[in-house]
Amino acid sequence: MSRKKLSRRQFVAATAMSSAALxxxxxxxSANAAGxxxxxxxxxxxPGANKASTDLVNEWAAKEKVxxxxxxxxxxxxxxxxxxxAEAQAKSGHDILAMPTWWPHAQADLxxxxxxxxxxxxxxxxxxxxxxKYLGKxxxxxxxxxxxxGSQIKGPCSRIDLMKQHAGxxxxxxxxxxxxxxxxxxxxxxxxxxxxxxxxxxxxxxxGLGETSDSVDxxxxxxxxxxxxxxxxxxxxxxxxxxVRQVLEYYKKLMSFLPSDAPAWDDxxxxxxxxxxxxxxIMNPPSAWAVAKRDAPQIAEQCxxxxxxxxxxxxxxxxxxxxxxAWNFGKNKPAAKSLLTHLSQxxxxxxxxxxxxxxxxxxxxxxxxxxxxxxESPPKGTLYHYPNPHxxxxxxxxxxxxxxxxxxxxxxxxxxxxxxxxxxRGEAMDKTLSWAxxxxxxxxxx
Amino acid sequence: MVDVAVERNSAAPAQKARKRxxxxxxxxxxxxxxxxxxxxxxxxxxxxxIYPAFYSLHLATLNKSMQRFVGLGxxxxxxxxxxxxLVVQQSCIFAITAVIFKALIGFIVAHFVxxxxxxxxxxxxxxxxxxxxxxxxxxxxxxxxxxxxxxxxFNYLLAGVGVDRIPWTGETGWARFSVILVNIWVGAPFFxxxxxxSLKSVPDQLYEAAAIDGANWWQRIWYVTLPMMRNIxxxxxxxxxxxxFANFDIVRILTAGGPLDHTHIFATWAFRIGIEGGDIxxxxxVSLFMIxxxxxxxxxxxxxxxxxGNEA
Numbered sequence: 001m002s003r004k005k006l007s008r009r010q011f012v013a014a015t016a017m018s019s020a021a022l023x024x025x026x027x028x029x030s031a032n033a034a035g036x037x038x039x040x041x042x043x044x045x046x047p048g049a050n051k052a053s054t055d056l057v058n059e060w061a062a063k064e065k066v067x068x069x070x071x072x073x074x075x076x077x078x079x080x081x082x083x084x085x086a087e088a089q090a091k092s093g094h095d096i097l098a099m100p101t102w103w104p105h106a107q108a109d110l111x112x113x114x115x116x117x118x119x120x121x122x123x124x125x126x127x128x129x130x131x132x133k134y135l136g137k138x139x140x141x142x143x144x145x146x147x148x149x150g151s152q153i154k155g156p157c158s159r160i161d162l163m164k165q166h167a168g169x170x171x172x173x174x175x176x177x178x179x180x181x182x183x184x185x186x187x188x189x190x191x192x193x194x195x196x197x198x199x200x201x202x203x204x205x206x207x208g209l210g211e212t213s214d215s216v217d218x219x220x221x222x223x224x225x226x227x228x229x230x231x232x233x234x235x236x237x238x239x240x241x242x243x244v245r246q247v248l249e250y251y252k253k254l255m256s257f258l259p260s261d262a263p264a265w266d267d268x269x270x271x272x273x274x275x276x277x278x279x280x281x282i283m284n285p286p287s288a289w290a291v292a293k294r295d296a297p298q299i300a301e302q303c304x305x306x307x308x309x310x311x312x313x314x315x316x317x318x319x320x321x322x323x324x325x326a327w328n329f330g331k332n333k334p335a336a337k338s339l340l341t342h343l344s345q346x347x348x349x350x351x352x353x354x355x356x357x358x359x360x361x362x363x364x365x366x367x368x369x370x371x372x373x374x375x376e377s378p379p380k381g382t383l384y385h386y387p388n389p390h391x392x393x394x395x396x397x398x399x400x401x402x403x404x405x406x407x408x409x410x411x412x413x414x415x416x417x418x419x420x421x422x423x424x425r426g427e428a429m430d431k432t433l434s435w436a437x438x439x440x441x442x443x444x445x446x
Numbered sequence: 447m448v449d450v451a452v453e454r455n456s457a458a459p460a461q462k463a464r465k466r467x468x469x470x471x472x473x474x475x476x477x478x479x480x481x482x483x484x485x486x487x488x489x490x491x492x493x494x495x496i497y498p499a500f501y502s503l504h505l506a507t508l509n510k511s512m513q514r515f516v517g518l519g520x521x522x523x524x525x526x527x528x529x530x531x532l533v534v535q536q537s538c539i540f541a542i543t544a545v546i547f548k549a550l551i552g553f554i555v556a557h558f559v560x561x562x563x564x565x566x567x568x569x570x571x572x573x574x575x576x577x578x579x580x581x582x583x584x585x586x587x588x589x590x591x592x593x594x595x596x597x598x599x600f601n602y603l604l605a606g607v608g609v610d611r612i613p614w615t616g617e618t619g620w621a622r623f624s625v626i627l628v629n630i631w632v633g634a635p636f637f638x639x640x641x642x643x644s645l646k647s648v649p650d651q652l653y654e655a656a657a658i659d660g661a662n663w664w665q666r667i668w669y670v671t672l673p674m675m676r677n678i679x680x681x682x683x684x685x686x687x688x689x690x691f692a693n694f695d696i697v698r699i700l701t702a703g704g705p706l707d708h709t710h711i712f713a714t715w716a717f718r719i720g721i722e723g724g725d726i727x728x729x730x731x732v733s734l735f736m737i738x739x740x741x742x743x744x745x746x747x748x749x750x751x752x753x754x755g756n757e758a
Contacts, residue, residue: 106724261595264616412723
């Protein structure tokens with residue numbers, strides 16, 4: 001038996017070819033998706049919600065023969081934002097990474113286009129709202145896939161009994177479960193009257209005026225309701241206008257009926273306000289109600305989640321979508337897209353919504369009438385209007401309208417809240433507007 | 447020619463031998479051994495401190511999207527921002543006030559502890575160090591609950607004696623007071639323990655001599671204790687000034703820079719701009735702004751120490 005001798009050149013050539021083959025196609029096992037997939041999901045507040053997403057991923061991984069690892073990254077302490085920044089700098093990281101609100105735009109140059117995934121999902125599940133397009137799309141490029149997990153509306157959660165007793169408002173009649181809202185009288189003026197009545201009754205509305213997200217979202221929705229634009233779509237600073245003056249006057253009145261320590265509130269303060277029974281209304285997704293259900297059931301029984309009051313320029317509710325993204329330097333983009341499609345199927349969305357107790361909101365219009373929201377209790381139907389099933393209000397985000405990278409600065413620096421607090425504390429209107437103008441001009445850096 | 451060649455050949459091994467001897471001697475030197483022993487730490491510091499420091503310098507010279515070199519443009523931009531000057535002012539108020547009070551309280555408590563009989567002193571030293579050894583992130587959370595806007599334990603106690611509730615973190619002045627108070631609480635034990643060590647090294651004979659000369663309590667402090675502790679006071683002050691200027695956790699947890707940015711210090715504002723706002727170059731520029739301030743302080747304090755060292 002003859003044995004062919006391998007020369008040194010042949011050995012080197014064979015090694016190089018094998019290495020090249022391994023490097024260029026390390027994970028491909030099929031035409032669609034395979035190999036390894038490293039996922040960074042948002043760590044859900046609601047106990048048990050992470051398990052639903054893990055199950056969905058495992059179900060897909062078993063079918064597609066992909067090895068998956070999932071990291072649940074908390075937003076407490078901005079760990080998720082630190083992860084995004086670190087991975088963007090290192091050009092290495094998770095194949096799928098959950099990003100909140102502004103971050104797809106902030107990292108737009110580093111993200112894999114998702115047009116093929118999102119356009120197919122829109123055909124299947126219906127269109128997405130304007131805020132999702134504003135935050136998730138740059139020109140014609142979809143930067144990310146709208147995620148159900150973590151997306152939320154921060155609308156009013158009212159105490160049925162206290163609103164009836166002090167403000168004479170029946171929130172259940174205004175927003176009946178299973179029916180269209182009958183909320184024409186729920187205007188910003190009546191909201192102010194109700195705030196005053198509840199303040200007099202010793203159960204003030206719990207609206208924060210700090211620099212964290214909840215405070216910024218609420219004030220942003222009122223600015224939009226008054227048509228108060230501070231930076232327009234072209235990126236021009238237009239803060240010195242009558243609508244801004246009008247909303248500052250309105251907020252000054254409203255602030256006098258809020259707890260005096262509201263400027264120091266963080267995102268937990270309003271939850272505690274509701275759960276402790278001290279207030280008649282807060283602006284929050286159903287997480288506060290869910291905590292009340294566990295810790296103070298008698299209060300949870302009186303909670304009703306509903307829509308925002310309508311202002312001179314419309315009815316707007318703060319909507320904060322989460323997105324799933326894939327870096328353009330990711331190693332397994334086909335698998336990432338395949339999984340994101342799987343996670344956005346109606347059955348998967350329904351599981352996530354149920355596991356989160358109705359907290360998670362799908363962005364697609366055909367998925368806003370799931371039975372979880374209709375059935376959650378106590379009281380039954382308390383979450384029916386949470387996902388805006390009748391398109392009763394326009395879902396928006398604070399500072400929307402300005403180019404997203406400028407709006408992100410307005411949002412992060414809580415410029416609108418600061419304007420309200422400055423004016424409320426006695427600063428002259430012109431001085432507040434000049435301060436805001438200077439701040440906004442500083443956000444135009446590119 | 448031959449002789450020369452022979453001489454050259456014979457010189458080479460001699461040189462090698464000399465080199466070997468030199469290397470052996472160098473290795474035997476205490477300074478070389480010390481250098482080699484500290485080399486791992488030097489490498490670690492280079493990797494974890496010097497590299498990030500230079501990297502942040504590089505970042506500070508880029509535009510917001512990090513695609514263009516802008517030189518000192520970020521610093522020029524910062525100088526035009528009202529909030530930046532507010533942060534500079536607040537950082538100075540925060541650091542200087544906190545260090546002064548930490549030094550004062552540390553000095554007084556060190557004297558008390560020094561005068562406790564040796565038998566019970568260890569117990570007191572241990573207890574007084576507790577605020578310093580607890581991770582500030584944890585202890586500040588406890589303070590956060592004490593200062594909570596709606597459910598402050600302090601306000602509950604004040605209400606018990608008929609005093610109005612205080613907006614600990616809601617009003618500018620009170621919020622500044624609160625963050626400084628917590629910083630003093632965390633940092634004073636460090637001063638205390640350093641001053642205590644220094645006090646113990648002051649020879650008793652000096653106090654005896656002062657007593658014979660008729661010095662009173664104040665004169666003993668002024669003419670004996672303070673001169674003997676000057677260097678340790680200076681070093682401790684410098685060290686604490688650096689750490690306090692660079693503080694992050696206390697402000698971040700208690701007020702997150704609010705209300706109206708009036709408690710932001712360099713590190714928290716850099717985080718707000720760089721990480722939360724997605725403008726990493728500007729955030730890096732804010733954090734680098736601490737360096738010249740601290741460098742000036744270090745030069746003044748260390749120059750003074752050097753002068754006294756020469757006098758000695």
